[in-house]
Amino acid sequence: MKTTIVYRYALILSVLSGILFSCSKNNVETKPTESDPVLRYIKELGYKDSQIKDIGEEYLVDEDILFSKTSKPDQSILDKPKTEQYGTANYVGYNIQPNILVYVDPSMNSYLSEINSAIGIWNSVANCRVKFTITTTAASAHIRIINNNLGAGVCGAAYFPMNGLPGALVRININQIAGNSFAQRTRTIAHELGHCIGFRHTNWQSGEPQSGVLSDNGAYFDAYHILGTPTGGDANSLMNAGQCGIGATTLSSYDILTVQFLYPTQVPVAGTVPVFRYYSRATSQDYFYTTSLEELGNGTNGDYIFEGVGFYAFPNQPANTVPVYRWLRPTWDHFWTISPTEIPTASTLEGTAFYVYGSPINNAVPVYRYFNSSFGDHFYTKNLDEGTLRAGYVLEGIAWYAY
Template identity: 30%
Template sequence: MRRIKSLVIATAMAIALTLLSCDKDQVTIPVEESSLVVEKDVLSKITSLHFNPNGIKKVMINDIDGTQKAMYLVEDDIMLSKSQIMDMGLHGGIQNKQYRTNNLVTSTNVIRVVGYTGNNQYGLSATAQTGLQYAVNNYNNENLSIRFILSFGTSWRANDILVYVDNSINPDPNRSAGIAGFPSNGYPFTRVRINNGANLTQTNQQLEHLLAHEIGHCIGLRHTDWNTRKTCGENSNEGVSNNGLVYIPGTAGPGGDPNSIMNACYPANTDGEWSNLDRVALNYLY
């Protein structure tokens, strides 16, 4: 695997460039400001589920299929609809260890992933396509009970995971970003969006890491360092809920796993490969 050499201009910039985050900016689609206020019932439900209520955003998403819908951005890179939030329940209590969502893929054992290649602003670069291939291979190499089938093109089915470029999630070309969501009704979340900062400037291995991470959210995995976000140079707690803080036996727990693909941020020299504990988690769940 090739390593990335960063040009150190100043100490502050060096620190910034060592971490590539799946943090997002608010989608900037012109709508009335009042329509983007997080409703009291949604905020109350999110708080009751022990998610971190700070920084929750309601955003209007222009989907690749031309539709527009309101979604809620929770804990930086998870998109939830209002129905998903309101239908959640706090099952089994709260545990303070490494966790997954309570919603997993149970309605199918074959997951189709489509890398969008349209000749427009949504199309994946050749490097991103390679990174996606690597990411899907890493899942299939684990011989899980779910199997991923990858294709590239401009058509997809209702329950496919469509991977494409959406620069509105973070229009800064110098900053990598990706976004996904949680499973529902037994099927994976169906959209993985990356911005052009990732699509055009990241390496195969960085995109392999980013896309494996976002697909991990689609099948029910949460950030390994949820309780500190220390891989992002932070000391903050994302909050917990039945949809996330369910301990995966044999994994790191609160101490975290510095090499996990599912950490909130990753180093520029990532090789994009699972850590040993990532493999434990995947093979336990699937």
């Protein structure tokens, strides 16, 4: 039994979906049914006819993944499989946090206890800016939970975050989970809520689409390894797939670390502020970092996508820190450097972005700088593992030290 992720699309926006890798594109033009771009895409991912089920508005693939028939697939593919906790790179907007409103559809009224218990699992995490609250007003809810017969073997489905908003819908297959224990019914709901805030499956390499998952808003649902989680998988993770009725019923220590990493309440060091990270892959291929939510907010549909907090830095200049200069290079690449003499050609100085350390003092950690020469883009992360997942990005060294 597997849980399911609905990869959402939206007609008003651009593109959806990528998923898994590749595999052969050989049979693309050979079968009549593959004139359907979604079906063709699913097959390009390597799924066989026997694994694809038409369930009306969607294709249900390998009992695990839903593809909307109205989605517009994209074949962009990145990265390599690993087995740590993973985020999608799409997270709940900073100014939506910490109050995520959940509306329980009347079809799920008999599961209110389980829903409250599932919410409690997430809300009990300390130092975390994700808190779910049930609202009785459907219109203002961020997430709706409904009962939906998803077919045998599918326990639930959920959307990933989009445009800084939590995944908007959780579908629970009461038919499937009714016979499970209370703790397991709760687990299914908590698991789906995890997807709504940007968790991918911890064990995603075992048959699940892995990366290059492009949402309709141009954001990629790459599987980003979460810094600090183990490399050997996590059997205790509530976010493991394929464990409906048998999976972990509490968050593992690494699940907790992950949600705290993605949504920390407290800045790691007094005086620092979050440096928000965005990425435009749809048009300009540009990573962007700013301490000001005013600049891009939750992201700008289809262009810059909110990717959470990149790291923490100082908004003013404490002792021993240095300024980070922000440049705009030609053909739209934002570039940051602490070197006053590293002046990119034909570029515009946009000012001092924030302040950091030039050496590893005061427990500051390295922020690595990468460059993608094929489309000229600089990328900064304190998560070295993440950098290695980025196809085409080459490590240039340590940019500075921050938190």
